[in-house]
Amino acid sequence: MEIAQILTNAVVVASIYGLIAVAVSITWSSLGLVNLGYGFVFSFAGFWAWVVAQNVSEWPPIVAAAGLVGGAVGGILICLVVFIPLHDKPNFTTRGMIGTLAISLIGSQALLMQFGPRAKSLPELFGYWQVDIAGMALTSDKIGIVVCSIVMLGFVVFWMKGSRRGLEIRAMMMNPHAASIVGIGIRSTGIYVMALTGAMAGLASVLLSQTYYIAPFSGLTPLIKGVSIALCGGLGSVQGAVIAAMILGLTEAVTSRFLGGQYVLITQFLVIILILIVRPRGISGLLDKAREQ
Amino acid sequence: MTDTQPAKLRPITWHNPLEPWGQDQGNPELTSVASPDASDTWRANTKYKAKTYKVGRLKHYVIWRNNGQRLWDRWRWWPTRRNVLNIRGLYNRKTLKAEKKILDRRPIYWAICFALLVIGPAVFPASMYNTLLSAGTIFGIFAAINVCWTLILGTASIFTLASYAVVGVAAFVTTYLSIQWGLPWYVLPVGGAFIGLAVGIVIAIPALRLDGFYYALLTLGLNELCRVFFTTSKVFGSASGGLYGADSFIPDSWSPNAQSLLSYYSAFLLLVAVLFLFRFINGKQLGRVLRMAPEKREAFAEACGVDYRRARIIIFVVTSAALGFIGGFYATLYRGTAFSIFSFDTVLLGLAMVTIGGIGKAEGAILGTLVVTFLDKVLIDLGPTRLFLIGLIMLGVVLFTNNGYFGIKKQFNAWRDKKRGEWRSMRSEKGGEALPEEATERDNKDEVYFLRFDKMQRDYLKTLICPEIIEEHRQQPLGQHSATLERLLMYFRRAPMDDKYALQRNAETGRYKIIAFSGHRGVSPRVVEDREYDTIGDGYHAIFVRRVHDLMES
Numbered sequence: 001m002e003i004a005q006i007l008t009n010a011v012v013v014a015s016i017y018g019l020i021a022v023a024v025s026i027t028w029s030s031l032g033l034v035n036l037g038y039g040f041v042f043s044f045a046g047f048w049a050w051v052v053a054q055n056v057s058e059w060p061p062i063v064a065a066a067g068l069v070g071g072a073v074g075g076i077l078i079c080l081v082v083f084i085p086l087h088d089k090p091n092f093t094t095r096g097m098i099g100t101l102a103i104s105l106i107g108s109q110a111l112l113m114q115f116g117p118r119a120k121s122l123p124e125l126f127g128y129w130q131v132d133i134a135g136m137a138l139t140s141d142k143i144g145i146v147v148c149s150i151v152m153l154g155f156v157v158f159w160m161k162g163s164r165r166g167l168e169i170r171a172m173m174m175n176p177h178a179a180s181i182v183g184i185g186i187r188s189t190g191i192y193v194m195a196l197t198g199a200m201a202g203l204a205s206v207l208l209s210q211t212y213y214i215a216p217f218s219g220l221t222p223l224i225k226g227v228s229i230a231l232c233g234g235l236g237s238v239q240g241a242v243i244a245a246m247i248l249g250l251t252e253a254v255t256s257r258f259l260g261g262q263y264v265l266i267t268q269f270l271v272i273i274l275i276l277i278v279r280p281r282g283i284s285g286l287l288d289k290a291r292e293q
Numbered sequence: 294m295t296d297t298q299p300a301k302l303r304p305i306t307w308h309n310p311l312e313p314w315g316q317d318q319g320n321p322e323l324t325s326v327a328s329p330d331a332s333d334t335w336r337a338n339t340k341y342k343a344k345t346y347k348v349g350r351l352k353h354y355v356i357w358r359n360n361g362q363r364l365w366d367r368w369r370w371w372p373t374r375r376n377v378l379n380i381r382g383l384y385n386r387k388t389l390k391a392e393k394k395i396l397d398r399r400p401i402y403w404a405i406c407f408a409l410l411v412i413g414p415a416v417f418p419a420s421m422y423n424t425l426l427s428a429g430t431i432f433g434i435f436a437a438i439n440v441c442w443t444l445i446l447g448t449a450s451i452f453t454l455a456s457y458a459v460v461g462v463a464a465f466v467t468t469y470l471s472i473q474w475g476l477p478w479y480v481l482p483v484g485g486a487f488i489g490l491a492v493g494i495v496i497a498i499p500a501l502r503l504d505g506f507y508y509a510l511l512t513l514g515l516n517e518l519c520r521v522f523f524t525t526s527k528v529f530g531s532a533s534g535g536l537y538g539a540d541s542f543i544p545d546s547w548s549p550n551a552q553s554l555l556s557y558y559s560a561f562l563l564l565v566a567v568l569f570l571f572r573f574i575n576g577k578q579l580g581r582v583l584r585m586a587p588e589k590r591e592a593f594a595e596a597c598g599v600d601y602r603r604a605r606i607i608i609f610v611v612t613s614a615a616l617g618f619i620g621g622f623y624a625t626l627y628r629g630t631a632f633s634i635f636s637f638d639t640v641l642l643g644l645a646m647v648t649i650g651g652i653g654k655a656e657g658a659i660l661g662t663l664v665v666t667f668l669d670k671v672l673i674d675l676g677p678t679r680l681f682l683i684g685l686i687m688l689g690v691v692l693f694t695n696n697g698y699f700g701i702k703k704q705f706n707a708w709r710d711k712k713r714g715e716w717r718s719m720r721s722e723k724g725g726e727a728l729p730e731e732a733t734e735r736d737n738k739d740e741v742y743f744l745r746f747d748k749m750q751r752d753y754l755k756t757l758i759c760p761e762i763i764e765e766h767r768q769q770p771l772g773q774h775s776a777t778l779e780r781l782l783m784y785f786r787r788a789p790m791d792d793k794y795a796l797q798r799n800a801e802t803g804r805y806k807i808i809a810f811s812g813h814r815g816v817s818p819r820v821v822e823d824r825e826y827d828t829i830g831d832g833y834h835a836i837f838v839r840r841v842h843d844l845m846e847s
Contacts, residue, residue, distance in 0.1 A: 081688070082688075089695070094452070094652075095692075097506065097509065098644060098648050098687065102691060104641075105680060106684035106688065109681040113677050224513060228510070231510045262525045266522065269514060269515065273498075276499055276507070276511065277499060280502045280507065
């Protein structure tokens with residue numbers, strides 16, 4: 001059952017990267033900001049959770065909550081430093097993207113100076129147990145990761161559909177200009193969006209640290225994977241991101257089964273490029289609904 | 294408004310002009326109450342109130358001496374007729390001497406900078422000689438890469454983040470070929486150019502369909518793909534941190550110092566060659582075509598017959614070949630390449646270099662490279678702080694400038710124009726005077742001057758009003774008045790017909806009411822107030838008081 005094993009791994013990894021992809025997607029479509037600072041938010045939240053685990057308690061809910069809060073704080077930081085000063089300036093999209101990159105450079109160096117280059121590991125959140133389903137051994141962390149990210153994603157979708165703030169964010173997605181005319185504050189919405197998406201990145205960080213370690217530069221790979229999934233699914237679309245995460249996870253599983261691990265990125269990018277050539281705005285992005293700003 | 298200092302009051306004596314001919318009624322002369330001088334109002338209104346500074350707004354040019362015979366002589370790039378400097382010859386209007394001024398001094402600055410780079414090794418301090426020389430070599434190569442990159446970002450408006458990946462791929466493949474097949478050093482840059490061309494064509498295919506940030510995100514991924522591929526591949530030396538062993542043009546027999554000098558000057562020559570490429574793409578047909586099609590106005594350019602997509606892709610592919618050339622050169626200069634060329638930090642530093650100076654300008658790319666290379670390679674003692682500093686500079690540049698250091702001038706000028714408009718609107722008085730903006734839109738300029746005069750006159754008449762005048766009018770609404778009151782009444786009588794006050798006599802009661810004319814034929818007057826006056830004199834005075842009130846309100 002090697003292929004099943006690889007498939008479950010792909011699903012686990014895709015559910016983590018899917019969180020970041022949805023975060024990138026929501027930020028782009030509601031604020032028009034290409035936020036490449038999630039790598040920093042990711043490491044920041046990881047270190048935040050690590051500090052809490054070291055000093056306060058290793059009880060899993062507290063560590064996970066610390067990750068969420070750390071991510072939200074990192075997101076709000078980016079919002080305050082980059083989005084709010086720049087959102088009404090000329091060349092906002094370019095400058096915003098470069099600004100978030102600068103934040104990620106500064107932030108990673110600050111983390112490096114503060115905590116040193118050694119990787120840190122978080123306590124096990126989901127304990128040690130495993131379930132056998134149809135001959136597959138599913139370990140506790142895999143189930144926990146998938147369940148946590150589905151819960152988080154479900155919460156985000158529910159909150160966006162059901163709450164007043166979510167309505168504001170969706171209005172910003174449809175037409176930011178009209179939204180600001182009917183009294184939706186761009187800056188306050190920016191803070192909600194960045195806090196929410198930062199919390200998603202923070203959760204992804206805590207979940208991924210069950211498999212890997214926390215290091216100042218560990219946010220880069222999740223960021224690039226997340227951005228690729230968001231791009232492939234269509235920026236601004238949650239279901240597109242989910243579909244793309246599944247397709248790319250499947251590609252990864254199939255490639256590493258039949259070709260070998262070093263070709264994973266190549267096939268993934270070929271798939272992404274093929275999808276983008278057929279549909280330049282991603283799987284469920286509509287060409288004429290592209291955000292103009 | 295009127296002068297701030299209290300106007301000096303002086304009595305006005307009215308002389309009856311009919312007096313020499315003799316008349317049976319009226320006084321030969323009449324003194325009126327003391328009132329201000331009209332010329333004070335005139336002076337206050339015609340004074341230039343904008344604050345002026347000694348240094349003018351005109352661009353400051355250095356004026357060079359010249360003589361009439363050489364006024365039109367120019368240096369030219371042989372064998373073309375293109376001027377080296379954009380010089381204008383002129384005669385001074387006051388002294389009538391022949392003068393010349395250089396309108397565009399950038400070629401001089403470029404020449405100075407090149408000269409500094411050439412004589413650099415001779416003046417480097419001995420304690421840091423080796424550090425500066427190797428930093429200078431890196432500066433030359435990175436500046437060349439960044440000039441190419443800014444050509445893609447700025448001129449072609451394709452937001453790629455994979456430029457360093459193209460350089461790296463070319464460098465790795467040429468190194469590998471040199472090791473395997475023993476290619477000589479002079480083949481490597483050319484081979485690199487072909488590899489760059491091929492890579493450029495491959496990654497240009499998505500650029501045809503994707504625009505803006507979709508492409509940026511894709512190329513970010515491509516960069517990571519190259520990094521993972523080359524780092525994990527056994528062929529390219531995954532264990533040793535890089536691939537080394539390519540043939541080099543630097544002879545091993547030379548002293549280390551001579552080797553460093555040779556690499557420094559070869560990197561400098563590479564930079565000069567890339568600048569020529571920049572000049573020949575950005576300043577010639579392709580660049581000019583694309584200046585017609587900036588972002589978001591592509592549709593207009595297309596309607597004008599500009600094939601902007603073709604131009605962009607040509608620039609992208611040609612520049613990719615140039616980047617490949619630089620990659621091959623890099624391989625032969627350092628005898629190989631490290632994996633760090635693909636790292637995300639390299640892309641970030643490169644982006645910092647390009648943004649600090651300003652995207653789309655060769656001088657911007659070079660200045661940014663100078664700043665970042667200096668911080669990164671010369672101030673090594675600072676440790677991780679130096680990357681932190683670079684990030685801070687990058688963030689500051691992005692937050693406060695629209696387009697880097699070389700965009701500051703444009704941004705400052707726009708800001709100054711905005712402020713100038715604000716100040717002008719703050720100091721222009723809205724006393725019925727036409728604002729400068731309105732004045733240009735009125736066809737009849739007489740109206741503009743009339744409004745200006747009328748405002749001035751009202752300013753003056755306001756100073757005349759005092760209880761004595763009103764009392765004088767109350768006692769005698771018609772007949773001979775003092776000069777001051779007469780001036781007021783003349784102004785009131787000359788008012789335009791619309792909304793001019795009049796008296797209406799009720800035929801039954803014989804009492805008077807104040808009405809106002811509509812000013813339009815066939816539209817009846819409106820009643821101003823319900824109060825009725827017994828005598829016509831009371832009515833006249835009521836109208837007078839009402840007009841005085843209107844005057845003071847205006």
